Amino acid sequence: MKKLTPRIDKERLLLGIAAPLLAIVAALVVTALVILATGKNPGAAFSDMVTYGSASDSQVYILNKATTYYLAGVSVAIGFRMNLFNIGVDGQYRIAAFFAAVLGGALTVPGWIAIPLIILCAMATGALWAAIAGVLKVTRGVSEVISTIMLNSIATAVIAYLLQPGKLAELQAGGTVISTTPLPKSSYFFQIDTGAAGVLWGFIVIAVLVGVAYWFVLGRTRFGFDLRTVGQSESAAAASGVSVKKMIATSMVISGAVAGLIGMPTLLNDSHQFSNDFPSGIGFTGIAIALLGRNNPVGIALGALLWGFLERTTNHLEFEGYDKEILGVIQGVIVLCVVIAYELVRRYGLKRQQQRVGAELAAQAAATQKQEVA
Amino acid sequence: MTATMTDTPPPAAPKADTEGTRSGRPLGQILMIVAGALLLVAAVRVITGSDQLTSEGQVSAALGLAVPIGLAGLAGLWSERSGVVNIGLEGMMILGTFGAGWIGWQSNPWLGLLCGIGFGVLGGLVHAVATITFGVDHIVSGVAVNLLALGITQYLAKIFFSEGDAADAGGNPKQSPPVDSLPNIDVPGLSDALKSLENHHWFLISDLAGILGGLVTDLSVVTLFAVLLFVGSWWLLWRTPFGLRLRSCGENPVAAESLGVNVYKYKYAAVAVSGGLAGLAGAFLALVTSHTYLENQTGGRGYIGLAAMIFGNWRPGGLAMGAGLFGYSDALQLRNGGETVHALLLVLVVLLALLGGWKLYRKAHWQGGISLFVGALVLLWYLFTDEVPNDFVGATPYVVTLLVLSLSAQRLRMPKADGMRYRKGQGK
Amino acid sequence: MRGITKRFPGVVANRDIDITVRTGTVHALCGENGAGKSTLMKILYGMQQPDEGTITVNGERVTFHNPADAIARGIGMVHQHFMLADNLTVLENVVLGAEKLYGIGAKARTKIKEISDAYGLNIRPDVLLEELGVADRQRVEILKVLYRGAKTLILDEPTAVLVPQEVDALFDNLRELKAEGLTVIFISHKLGEVLSVADEITVIRRGTTVGTVEPAGTTPKQLAELMVGSELPTPETEESTVTDVPLLQVDKLHLTQTDLDGVERIILDAISLTIHKGEVLGIAGVEGNGQSELVEAIMGIRHPDAGAITLDGTDISHAPTRRRREAGVGYIPEDRHRHGLLLEAPLWENRILGHVTERPNSRGQLLDIKAARTDTERIIGAYDVRTPGIDVTAASLSGGNQQKLIVGREMSHAPKLLIAAHPTRGVDVGAQAAIWDHIREARREGLAVLLISADLDELIGLSDTLRVMYRGRLVADADPATITPEELGSAMTGAATGHLEHTEASGPETTEDDAR
Amino acid sequence: GSTSSEQDSSSSASSDSGKDGGIKIGLAYDVGGRGDRSFNDSAARGADKAEKEFSGSIKELTAKSSDTEADREQRLTDLADAGYNPIVAVGFSYATSVDKVAAKYPKVSFGLIDSVATAKNVDSITFTEEQGSYLAGVAAALKTKKDHVGFVGGVDTPLIKKFAAGYVQGVKDTNSKVKVDVQYLTHGSDLSGFASPDKGKEAASGMLDNGADVIYAAAGSSGNGSIEAVSGVKGAWAIGVDSDQYNIPGLAKYKNSILTSMVKNVDVGVYDFVKSVQDGKPLTGNQIYSLAKGGVGLATSGGFIDDIKTQLDEAKTKIVDGTITVKTTT
């Protein structure tokens, strides 16, 4: 995002890579120890993860999962950039996907009208749900951490109330699954059939667009600058002419709108309906991924892919006789290591910079003194 | 967390002496509020005939459900009073459930309790190392602790509980074998007497009897212990040098440092205690309510505890009320669902009317108007329905919390340095 | 203290410092900003550990790992920035860390009252600290040290926020302490005070001791030159450039704040003032009397309850901050770290801050990063900001250089009105002179300046008109050409209000007589 | 690159060569897996029996709570790729994934428990929980002394509502005066109601306080809490679910309060299905394991319902011969 003078560029780049590298190495070591402690061979496990994870169908799986995770990560990151902790992404995307599915099931218009409508509906619902927390924060001073936790549970209740036969849902054949009316075929999002490797969801295109927009708006526009300003220092932002309250509400709404998209790949490319087993908890995954990617659009993408890779390959570990519960350990260790590593690297970088500033100034002072003497 | 622009001390204008109010409200006022609430509920019970509102079973269930939330909140209180935000409570609770289940079934529940606390402390220490030593953002570290705790316990449960002896004794990857019960306490005679009083359904008297009965009947020792912990925490934090030092770390760590307080030490201690209390909250779930470790047993109670703490303005008394509120509404929905909550709507109407009147009296026309309007809507709802849909009943505590916070958040005062990074020797 | 050296990343704060303080004396430390005085004292107080050097107390070599060690040796310190917790009571603030002495209850309360009475500190132990004003806080800080039974008191710039009368009271206290055999180490920039109270003066420059002098036979000028190592700059205004075109008119501004208990406090009370083109209007006042709020009200960060603000003929009373800035208001905030900079962002982003809607920073809704960077380079050159590049973070610059960047940024948008709150606070002498020059130059071109400063010399030297603010009101006017800092000081304490009452009603026709 | 199946076929061929020739049974469990003392375990029993009888081998994979459709598909695909046939998917959450994967592997036989799939090579194994629950209702109505019984459901899913419907009907048909309380612990996608013994306990004690004395809990491990609450009240009965809870080690303390359990013989379904594949005539379509086929029924351990055996048998006959149709929704 920042254009850098080449000299500093290199060092920053090195520092930037150092943190995740450090974290992943640490996580590998811890994981290996844990596997060793259960009397199994970590080497074989890792090699299985690599070979299985690089298979073509695994790649498709990983990309599909990463599409969803990426959107979740970006949604959370928008809040993070503002120092807002939007735990409510989870509720926002679920309620958004629900209403979008209801709308999609009811629409009978051609796909090129229906799909944008469904997506807009999802974004609007997510934004509205997030706006509750935003408004409460700016008008009543309610911490968004608490209000979004509450709103998550309330969203669950609202969905439970409406997702019932006779209300906005119907009972599927077999009598065990309740879902909204399935979308008509015309409202399916395009997808790429890769043959044996499976089907790649077309929504990945939207995810990429969201990433580009995130990068562009934040880094290149006045609005993005204002948003980042508030995130770095509310007091400086207010003094610089940003309306902090308006900004908090706005970014909460935007975060919610992006959260609304999280359920869309699943809805439009996969399940085509909202049922009682619609994936939940992705909002929390998004938090981990945003942390991992350091709120950077490319970083989040890498985090999302890593998460997909881990899920895919640890699933298969069970097949090889390992305990797939190792996944949770790896994920937890990675996130913890990453945040610590970033902090260490950040501190080191700051120190380096201050040293350099000091050295530079000393050099300048020496130079001027010499001139005076001469 | 919002920035007030000026940080200079206010003009030293002479101000009304407010010494009496500095540690929350005076006792008299609190008693008045409690008495008022009691009268209101008793009246609503008589009007609606929902005897469940204050029955012994209801209160006892509320207490049982409130304890883990209250302990989690108390854990948060310790940590935040020392300036460390602890959103990792959920993870520490999970560790507590696991520790309690793991040791509990192999030896005895008392050791299980200890082990639950111990595991919680371990979780707290991880959080402490990340936030205090490495200066990681507190919320970020808390999220990481939650992830890690979940991952590790699932992994260990799979290994420890699904094979060998454990499996024979009833364990599986998601569950430990059952643990023996911890003793319950019952005050003989008293419980029965209260019960018979309650059964008369007299106005106020039966209500009181029900509430008291609920509080003394079939009480787990851990509940008793939790109550003692509340009182003890209050005493330690507000009446001892240790507590003063600990709180000073949450208000202004640099000042504390300048007076020779080892801020790191106190923060570490506070976060470790916090972990231990969260572990105890988890152990309570595992040992008292379920007699077994179960995956996902905590069900977000760590977060709710945090909410209760904020609700209680970072004070043990307020926190206990917050936890009680959660426990009470949870118990309501589990025990009777729609009908009783429906009766509660009437309580809400009265409260909103009172609030609206007060706001109007204070010339806050907008707020007053809105309160009255919402009150009228709820009244209509009450009049035109017989019960609240069951799906919504479950959401009662969340809605109530949101309502209460939005009415009172501005009066809340969190420790000033809460959540801030602190490095030794870097103060200005 | 012998051979003390302390290095921070990029800075050597103390270099081989030697200093000897005799028991029972008042020893003053002088030196310009950033000379390393506070660092030295923090080392003596155990808050920071020296990289080299030794400390000897009463003939005994000691090593302090933390303040507790120093306190045990009878050393106490009142810091430059208050070290108090707002949400604790005075009692709690005082006993913190010293609970072993008298507990935290009734005994401690009695002891506090005792000390308070003995030194006339007039302290109520059970009020919340946040209710106290600056001078009271200062007294609490001193009481904290006395409570611990300190034999050696370190006072780091205790007078910076006090008015002369309060300073006198403080000095009376110090003399009393000295009479009881206590040792006082005292830091101040105000050479007059130093000479009046100290028995011995040590001067520090750029981290090293340059000499110790006796106050007798030393003039302030000599002392100052010792400190700076060269001639002193002065903030003299040359010829007046005041026009009669009013640029900023503030009319009956009223601001109240309701606290949690519903008590309404008046922060700004019917403030009216006019600044003309080319005029510098200085506002004197002890911190916390509403100056900050006045600035924020004019900037649009706070919303007054009543009153009007007119800028160059347009009413901006209800305009948001951004519109005011676009209309030509430049702002040098009093706290540059909180209000003027994004510390973790690179310099070029800091150059955009506050002017994101203006050229060259943006075109339309998009940032023009290239132009902003080029312009940052220009500012760094023109305002002599010492930095290796524009990509380092603002946090890594020294305070003076940060301030120069802010001044450069604000001046780059051709402001009509500059609001300068403590523009040279914490800035070294060279940078100070440069900043004054920039303000003067802009004034010549018709800039109106609202100047707030705690440095009375700066205020008197730069201003064309002076007003005094006390408890949210403008209580006095003065002519900077004739008034002295002492006279100004007495108005600042409110002591002179009685005499001045009619001036406030009758407007700007004040004379120096009133101020006396 | 190559797909994982291509890589797998080489590796798994060697690893499983030990039991070459026997039938290779793949099992994809729901969350909890083998050892859950409930329907996963029951499925495992069926598979174990078949394994022994036909000297085959078993590969087991287990779901995790955060699974999505893709993970379930992966699990089934992995099994199919490694040559397992038949493959049994345990739990209704596999419904969609079985359909998809079965279409991709037409030569493999799939079994699906608790739901109905449409693909041709799938045997949908379902149970008439409502019929078993009807019997539980009959038992409850006969055993209550206060004419008041209760039902605790974990989460208000359609499956649990089937239990409730059958139970209520059974009670009312037996004695219309008996009052039935129905309470779900959580709602919608909040599945914590299946794993909150404390909530189960409070719900049950609420009913007990209100005067109920027989409580049927279909609530996963939350049911343990209900049983505990019931065991604390003299004369009250609990009715267990899924497996014979009288014999579960974890509940041994309370077994004298467990009147009976409504068992669901998943093992029978699984065994039948594996056997059909072994015999070369794989079952397809929907196999409904009804009361008539012994798919559901009441456990008799403890002998507490021996005294009402005649009435129960009578009800059973009526259901089997169609005199009574049990509703699946209330």
Ligand SMILES: Nc1ncnc2c1ncn2[C@@H]1O[C@H](COP(=O)(O)OP(=O)(O)OP(=O)(O)O)[C@@H](O)[C@H]1O
């Ligand atoms: N914790 C720290 N880390 C890095 N540098 C520091 C730190 N504390 C002080 N410095 C630097 O050390 C130098 C000496 O600072 P010090 O505070 O001792 O100055 P001072 O003489 O007290 O100045 P002032 O008159 O402004 O109070 C300054 O350059 C300051 O920026």
Ligand SMILES: Nc1ncnc2c1ncn2[C@@H]1O[C@H](COP(=O)(O)OP(=O)(O)OP(=O)(O)O)[C@@H](O)[C@H]1O
């Ligand atoms: N508390 C602190 N923590 C970390 N670094 C600090 C701290 N205080 C000061 N510094 C660093 O010390 C250096 C100088 O800061 P300071 O503002 O005190 O400068 P100064 O020496 O007073 O500058 P000038 O002489 O230009 O006024 C900067 O690099 C700053 O980042």
Ligand SMILES: [Mg+2]
């Ligand atoms: Mg300085």
Ligand SMILES: [Mg+2]
């Ligand atoms: Mg200093």
